[in-house]
Amino acid sequence: MTAPGTHHEHFGIASTTMVHAKGIRKSYGHLEVLKGVDLTVPSGSVACIIGPSGSGKSTFLRCINHLEEINGGLMLVDGDFVGYRLEGNKLYELPPSAICQRRAEIGMVFQQFNLFPHMTVIENLMEAPLRVKREPVAQATAKAIELLKRVGLAEKRDAYPRQLSGGQQQRVAIARALAMNPKVLLFDEPTSALDPELVGEVLEVMKSLAREGITMVVVTHEIGFAREVADQLIFMDGGLVVESGNPREMIANPQSPRTREFLARVL
């Protein structure tokens, strides 16, 4: 595999671009859910994707780390493909083991947390560093403890996921993703499954990550969070990016009638 970053020049994109999506298309059978989506996320920035359900925003997010295969377009993460190898004019799909290596660099946080229920909190955090990256136990343990402190759950290290509240579980899930030192973190509606009073604690953790300069792509319904934290806001509808730009300007003065309509409903 080529060293990360070497493709940036090859594709003529800035070396500070973390996610580069151009004309992404995706269909399920005859249903086209993504009809040519473009998105550029610079390193260290936060992109928030909003839009009505069925707009394709979650599908697009899952295309970034190749959980969904794309049917067309160019998707580069840190200047390289995730699920393919380019030879001439053809993209050859990689075997699962090679895709896994690339995916390990892309963290993901799910709406349903998806913690491993049969492992304690610290085991959840250490599993991938130990078995995928083959880190020494002492190093993985120290990092896991530090990450748990960072999300404010140091005292829960030996609890099982089901003993935690939804907000706590999601904070553990964020820490678990961070344990792999990802280049970019993807969030798929991270607060949508939470009780309203638990949303704040998760958003706080995400804000602190944004301040630390972690590149994030967030699919969310939290317009307040997007306005405060995002560097760019993307409004998707019907499998297309309808409007994107500075979140404050876009929320205050949406250009497209569809954006205006959507924002009027959720604000």
Place this chain on the structure above:
Amino acid sequence: MTGSQSTRRSADKIDPEQLTIVPLRHPWRWVAVALVLVSVAGMIRSAISNPEFQWPIVAQYLFNPLILDGLWQTVLITAVVMALATLGGTIAALMMLSPSKLLSVPAAAFVWFFRGTPALVQLIIWYNLSIVVKDITLWLPGVGTVYSVSTNDIMTPLVSAIVALSLHEAGYMAEIVRSGLKSVNKGQYEASACLGMNPSLALRRIVLPQAMRIIIPPTGNETINLLKTTSLVSIIAVGDLLYSAQSIYARTFETIPLLLVVSFWYLAVVSIMSVGQFYLEKHFSRDEHRINPGITRAILGNLAKIGRKEALA
């Protein structure tokens, strides 16, 4: 109506401190208990007093070396067959869940065939394999015959029994493992994939441990079933527990006492297995506080409680 009467009394006049709650009585339960006790006592009495049971002979044969040899054979066959069937069943289950038809169709056909024909029939077919296949030969193109052996030399009664029962049992285990694997949430696969785990690592570390909770109870059932099914091998002259007892009562005609000896040992082994299952289930549900009590768990739990009470007294 008593309901309307009680509501007609002003709620202010009722002192909640004075109220007592009377639980619903179940007088018929006591009648049923009495009936059960009488019948059980009757059965025990008839078992003791009926000379045909010949209890002294039961005691005499309980630790007979021939019987213990048979018991060992039975336990050995059960253990080997279960190990092979679990392995084969897991492979078949993984094949059935594969998106590739090349894997899923043969696995489904395997399960269909070996689950669909009686164990006894399969046993006799394997035992008589030499009628159809005279020699078992490994032949490689270009190399020629590497290894050849007469079927009768390999297919001893014990080997036929193990092969036949393993294949039959693997058919059942495949379905059990498949249901266990399918019970694990799709999100678990995705979460493992996003952490860079390859499919086989995710299967070993994330999916199988969670599937075990669904897999173990029916597997315990299957093991108990298999232990008893092994008695079929007495048909093809494998010296298992039943065969040993039969060979004794063929000489002495003490049929009933020897079958009681056999039943005693089957029950003893099943009881030991149930304890093992209890601890296995406990191991794979460490994260759960409350677990639905299965029958084994209920019995063992109560025994533990009684034990504790006695220790206190």
